[in-house]
Amino acid sequence: MTEILKRVASRVFVFDVWLLLLLGLLACVGMATMQSAVGGTHGRFAEQLRNFAIALAAMWVVAQATPQLLMRLAWPIYLLGVVLLTLVEVAGTTRQGATRWLDLGVTVIQPSELMKIAVPMMLAWYFHRREGSLRVRDFLVAGLLLAVPFLLIVKQPDLGTALLVFAAGFAVIYFAGLSFKLLAPIALVGVVSVGLVLTYEHTLCDPEFDWVVLHEYQKHRVCTLLDPTTDPLGKGFHTIQSSIAIGSGGVFGKGYMNGTQSQLDFVPERTTDFIFAVYAEEMGMLGGIVLLVLYFMLLMRGLGVAWSAPNTFTRLLAGAISMVFFVYIFVNIGMVAGVLPVVGVPLPFMSYGGTALLTLGVAAGLLMSIHRHRIRRV
Template sequence: MSNNFDRSISDEDVMRRRASLLQRLHIDGQLFLLLTVLAAGSLFVLYSASGKNVDLLLKQATSFGLGAVAMCVIAQFEPRFLARWVPLGYLAGVGLLIVVDVMGHNAMGATRWINIPGIIRFQPAEFMKILMPATIAWYMARHNLPPRLKHIAISLALIGIPFVLVVRQPDLGTALLVLASGAFVLFMAGLQWRWILGAVTAVVPVAVAMWFFVMHDYQKQRVLTFLDPESDPLGTGWNIIQSKAAIGSGGVFGKGWLLGTQSHLDFLPESHTDFIIAVLGEEFGLVGICLLLLVYALLIARGLVITVQAQTLFGKLLAGSLTMTFFVYVFVNIGMVSGLLPVVGVPLPFISYGGTSLVTLMSGFGLLMAIHTHRKWIAQV
């Protein structure tokens, strides 16, 4: 009996040591496991979607590595320390957007990148997906809630500046995600329902104004194509028609890895970026898409748990906004590729090819880990 008792104590000690190791490293085990699964799945699907392009695969793996380093480094800092640097980060982010507007690198008809030849090319708008909610959370945490009209107006101004700069690139999809990330913080801060209803009512006139004064011709055409893809099947409707054909042809179990025809025969454009889930659906079928959605759902659920358990107002607002923005990120891409939403050029998180996007997403989950693991440390001390 004493041996059994000693063994149970020993097992408890081992579990405590394991837990304390993760805690000392400030790594949330559940998030890390899910992100590792997504990273492996991304490389697996990308190899096929890119036409077996090994160079592209190595670049994506490198981006995952840089993102993992950024995530682990950010997780080491207490949320209170991070909050002190948020205003400076916001100013730096806006400054980079101004640099893009003035002298950014143009590619495929858009000026979205800062290019340092031979060194790095990155998209500053991606960083605002983190800096924006962090800034509004920092500002709201300094005032009593629910927010007053003055605080709402200042928050909207903080959101509006990067929103306008990103729209000018033009990159309406990223601009809307930046807008949503800041708006989620206001919502979680206890924004009164009359203001929410007012914002919903204003959607129609704002959309009309954007149609006539903001949106470019190709963006308008995307909306028209969304309403009737078959109106121009060989032109603007080609992408969405081929995407739906790829997903539908996969059936329940798919055609098999590397056996997809839409991407390998070049019927499906942007198969390794925005439309990569169509490749997944064709080769792995409904089962593959459901497994991916399950991993996404577990990530979102974990983010919501971290939000509920956060001990500071800043941490709670930031964690909630990052989680909800990640959900919108997934929803918009899948809705876009399946024809439920207009095409806005939003990549699929962790699966689509893209270095800046990957590093930004991993950094966001590093913030979630910092909020959660430092909470646990404080609770025990």
């Protein structure tokens, strides 16, 4: 009887306690903020509870997997994702000018979400197979494996998801041993590009100027970032109102459910991409610091899991998941604060969204699985 109970316990209690505690605290903060954002009456609060339950179930299921099973699933999941992205191009469903969804009859899916997990798994599997014999061509192949889904997602267009997929894949490539000397020219080009944009802002943002490589709405996002007052009631409204909400919170905040910008409906998308503005207005700078500390601890725990991972595949995968969490946090808070362009990137475990939470749950489950099969470092 004792042996049976031990076996059951080993299957049920598969969570890393510290990681689960951090996720639980973030979920509590997220649900409390959601309650304030919807005014306590909207059905979205109940829907978010359901989303968290689904994410928790997904995390538990994935945490059961062994590293060997994850490696066997890596390339089939990646291939499936690429096929689905290709089908989106051919027969995708268009909403609000973007073709990102695939209607399967019984449900509608967004294949790009799958690639947030599939791309790092595939690249981690590839570098694991090439361990001990890495050459420059291996990094070129990895770059191609990343470029295919990235370009397909950019074409939809979905810049936010494409950014997260790129971050996940690039993290694997970098952790696999990509030389910093190869990154320096890219960083230099980025710095020069930002300088040119700032220098020729008026010319670039002229309505007659064609950016060629960007869609019109993406051009507006960049120009709005540079000067949101050029269109205060249109493209710049999100940035202006979220900045006012964050600033008006001061050091200690206005108190729970007492934020004027959010409660009076000035903050747009306050349950999704701009939920941090609601939180910062009510909890102030100190509350923001507490939230950032929780996120920092989450990132450190993820990197700790990577450090004790049993092999190259799990080490690269855990490191990539940790960096994806970082990009989620950095981009969302940056755009809400007005220092980055507005893109569709939710705040982890805070923003409303079933698909995003499911993806985050699966990512957390992968960390749990890797932690279960860790090695002991002295």
